[in-house]
Amino acid sequence: MQDSVHILQQQVTQAFNDQKPLSIVGGNSKNFYGNPLDAQTIQTTCHTGIIEHEPTELVITARAGTPLSEIEQALAAHHQTLAFEPPYFSSEATVGGMISAGLSGPARPYRASVQDAVLGCTILNGKGEVLRFGGKVMKNVAGYDVSRLMVGSLGCLGIILDVTLKVIPETTAEATFIFKMKPNQCPAFMNELRHQGYPVSASCHFEGELLVRFSGGNNEIESLNKSLGTNYAYIDTRQLHDSGFWLDLKEHSLPFFSLDKEDADLSLWRLSVAADTDVSSLIDAQTNFISEWGNCVYWFKSNSQSELIFNTAKNIGGSASVFKTNNDAVTNRFQPLSAVVSNWHKELKNAFDPVDILNRGKMYVEF
């Protein structure tokens, strides 16, 4: 537990005066995400500790450098959890990195995203000013919602100093079932399950099978076997008793996610689309892929030119990103923005970081 606001503030002020770029680093667990930076590092791991956890308020506030594991342990002690199941990618993962990367886990479509859970945060902007936005209450519309803007901004708008998150009670029981079906049958089936009131908390299509996780009360989960068997007798269904699958999926530790180093141009791509999108122009039946979030996210590997994939993604109304790559030279990792939106990004960057020192070029090379 250590408050190092002043140390961090000094470093940013110095960099602002010298106009020297900084690379913000927490636990280094998600450094692969976004463009590589060549700049002096500023470490948030000196700024740690849970500032406040009020179990009856369903709220926790922690400093950016606090290990994510510490937060989850503190919550678990009160049978609470983060609704969005953040991936770690290394045991060193910090709260600040979680917000800045903005990545949510398997429960995202059924519970919440990272930004859904953010209630407030304190940041250091590129001028070294300490600013607090939002708060620690459930509803707050005073001023612009800058705290949620920080989510997924990859450190380009400010250094997150602390964040206040809404948490949820843990559900008491959980079960995973496997249904044999084709990917294009999944959206309708998932809708059907939700209309029937099944407490779906995650879904993934992998190697010809749909895996669905259900979370709820004890009786509700115990009765699943019988009720799914009756309602969907026509589908080949079985229960998966090893719940480790969801952890492996979230942490990308399934063998699917590793990149074969032989292919120097190979990248792991993430495609985000509407659930009913025909993705065949991008991912044909032969390609090895994983879809999750009720067919709203597809993971696949490719060594094609980024532009090609971005264009196809755009044509089907989605967006693609290079999640990780063997080729460090790839600098266009995120779906290009429209002209107006790109201009708003530049202006916002300028509003928060006028001399362009914070994670310059981490998301888009232009800012």
Added chain:
Amino acid sequence: MPDTKKRRQLLEGLKSLLDAQYILSTQEQLKPFECDGLSVYRELPLVAVLPGSTAEVQAIIMLCHDLAVPLVTRGAGTGLSAGARPHPEGLLLVLTRLSKILDINPKTMTARLEPGVRNLAISEAAAEHCLFYAPDPSSQIACSIGGNIAENAGGVHCLKYGLTVHNILRLKGFSMTGEEVVIGAEGLDSAGFNLQSLIIGSEGMLMVITEITVNLLPKPQHTEVLLAAFDDIATAGQAVSNIIAAGLIPAGLEMMDNNAICAAEDYAHAGYPRDAAAILLIEIDGSTTNVEEQLKIMREVLNNSGLTALKIARDDNERALFWKGRKSAFPAVGRISPDYYCMDGTIPRKALPEVLGFITALSDEYGFLVANVFHAGDGNLHPLILFDANVPGQLESVEEMGGRILEKCIEVGGTITGEHGVGLEKIRQMPLQFTDLEISQFHAVKMAFDPDDLLNPGKNIPMLKHCQEYRALSRNLEPNRLLTQHKTVE
């Protein structure tokens, strides 16, 4: 109406853009648009227009941009913070004619809407597919989805299902330069910064929204509504904390005090107990088995929280009736007093008893009756201060009393507005919640989107030069001091 050159140019330009009947420019025509739901702030715009297509909206924005005319967007005008109050030298863009539901897609469980679609109309149209749109402000019969986006509206079901910001996928609209913009996507995320969260709740100051894609949810299989009565308001407040502490997240958790109960009962005949000091309205939903499990725990918690009576709605009719009482509480209070002033502070739940006690003391001090009706599960208070604006001095006293309630909300770690927005009404309290540096950062955000400050200027964020003044008026409650308080909790 001043016959200025700018006004003439504007009217001239508008003539070629839309049908004359949709250009309102006489005092008589403009009168109905002089205020939103907070009628103490009134102003006539130079002109009001009611476009019938997004192409017309775009052309109007471009004209305003070219002539440097301030533009205020208006939805249904039910806002409670004067957010849509017209600008005296500006144009009022009224979007009520853009009220088409463009598409409901049961496969993706989404709806695509024009901004003037009424909130309730979404759930009504989605019902055919057994879907509903969760955020349900009490004004849902009238308020528009565009206004909901601009205010990040909440409702009685937000405890479980989230606010507007949690239920939106994509926004389309125009920048103040008239360029078309798409924010968000039909999938669950999109590239770049999270602009959508920034725009939602920005009170029409960053862009004009002309199309919204919302998330719909399957109607829960089973619902129960409970009405729990208490003979003491602090006990009811504690019961709210106990419910959350037991790990329950009801779909709705609302509280009303005796003044609100009696007014609502007279108006809606909802079957509320007139002799109760406070009631909690609690909705539980989910699968049948799950609701049974929750109900069992809920009964235990309530029995151990000192309730005096418990009613469980028998059927859909009674459930609707219980909610009707709550949702009509504002107009019901409106019947028993010439005017009322609605506050919107939000506090940590555990501070409910303290703040409610404080409000009672203020009510005695100022001599104004207060009816409390609020989203207890979220800690979002709506004290309604009853007064008569025709009695000289009363409005000023009420505003002062309201200001003190908001200061108290900040003091206990809360905020001046949970869902109604800052608008013009709470702009004086902004410097109590934010430092000058934070307010400057807000201005910089605004400049990034609208460098000429033409979109709804003067709302939401106070001018820096006024901040010290406002703080002085409010007994020098400095935000820095508040920050230090925050630190000492550590």
